[in-house]
Amino acid sequence: MSPSLLVTGGTGTLGGLVVPLLRAAGHDVRVLSRHPRESSAGVEHVAADLLTGDGVERAVAGAGTVLHLAGGPKGDDRATANLVRAATGAGVRHLVLISVIGADRVPLGYFRAKLGAEEAVAGSGLPWTTLRAAQFHDLVLTVARKMAALPVLPAPGGLRFQPVDARDVADRLVELVLGAPAGRVRDLAGPAVHGMDEILRDYLRATGRRRPLLPVRIPGAAGRAYRAGDNLNVDTADRGRRTWEDFLAERLGAVVG
Ligand SMILES: NC(=O)c1ccc[n+]([C@@H]2O[C@H](COP(=O)([O-])OP(=O)(O)OC[C@H]3O[C@@H](n4cnc5c(N)ncnc54)[C@H](OP(=O)(O)O)[C@@H]3O)[C@@H](O)[C@H]2O)c1
Numbered sequence: 001m002s003p004s005l006l007v008t009g010g011t012g013t014l015g016g017l018v019v020p021l022l023r024a025a026g027h028d029v030r031v032l033s034r035h036p037r038e039s040s041a042g043v044e045h046v047a048a049d050l051l052t053g054d055g056v057e058r059a060v061a062g063a064g065t066v067l068h069l070a071g072g073p074k075g076d077d078r079a080t081a082n083l084v085r086a087a088t089g090a091g092v093r094h095l096v097l098i099s100v101i102g103a104d105r106v107p108l109g110y111f112r113a114k115l116g117a118e119e120a121v122a123g124s125g126l127p128w129t130t131l132r133a134a135q136f137h138d139l140v141l142t143v144a145r146k147m148a149a150l151p152v153l154p155a156p157g158g159l160r161f162q163p164v165d166a167r168d169v170a171d172r173l174v175e176l177v178l179g180a181p182a183g184r185v186r187d188l189a190g191p192a193v194h195g196m197d198e199i200l201r202d203y204l205r206a207t208g209r210r211r212p213l214l215p216v217r218i219p220g221a222a223g224r225a226y227r228a229g230d231n232l233n234v235d236t237a238d239r240g241r242r243t244w245e246d247f248l249a250e251r252l253g254a255v256v257g
Helices: 015-024 056-060 076-090 109-122 137-148 166-178 196-206 220-227 244-252
Strands: 005-008 029-033 043-047 065-068 094-100 128-133 153-156 213-216
Touching: 005 015, 015 029, 015 166, 029 056, 043 056, 056 076, 065 076, 065 166, 076 094, 076 109, 094 109, 094 166, 109 128, 128 166, 137 153, 137 196, 137 244, 153 196, 196 213, 196 244
Parallel strands: 005 029, 005 065, 029 043, 065 094, 094 128, 153 213
Antiparallel strands: none
């Protein structure tokens, strides 16, 4: 019998953490992605493209619960609408979505598309749960790494993150997937707020490099939103356990802070 739990994007950073947790909790899982891997015990991989809709109906058939993690820089609203259409046809009983803190406030395409995805899920008529998370440590590290490749590091003034560990997000999602549909749940952010300049200095120190930081200003509406902290939730979010400093030390084998 094929698994009734479908995880879209189960091969990504977050999905790669969630799928083993679901397996450890005793569930067989079907994973949807464009480039599937070999199926293994309890994990069936299926190929589908949520942006074009190719293969999606087949992948969703028989699923009782869908955890929607697949995403990219563009088109998450369209991809989610395609998933919702297939999930409605398949009689899915619980649709769980990962979104991002600030989806309704930061005027950038990625955030707008995430808001569109939230609306597609909430308006689907299916029982649903949506969790907004802050930026993952992995993403912040990738940004720091790219910037540190430059001879002078641009440090956008007022840009702050509340980075959360993807393992903490994965733990929370498993609770939500195995629980009853709950609508929009409390956001999940990391334990502390860090300025981009601080993140860059931490990264340089941890990698034993010296580079000058050049203060820059993010222009336009997006800059204003970031300086206002619209990508943060310092008041009402749940907080992950694992810190940015510990994550860096773990990844780079160096003590920071
Ligand atoms: N990273 C963050 O800081 C952060 C913060 C908040 C929320 N989120 C959200 O969390 C989710 C997971 O993030 P992540 O960092 O784990 O992403 P990721 O590592 O880039 O993984 C994305 C996953 O989606 C699949 N995918 C991408 N486009 C697809 C398509 N058109 N059709 C089917 N599958 C597709 C990818 O597999 P294939 O390439 O093989 O298709 C992969 O499994 C995303 O929705 C993201 O927006 C991320």
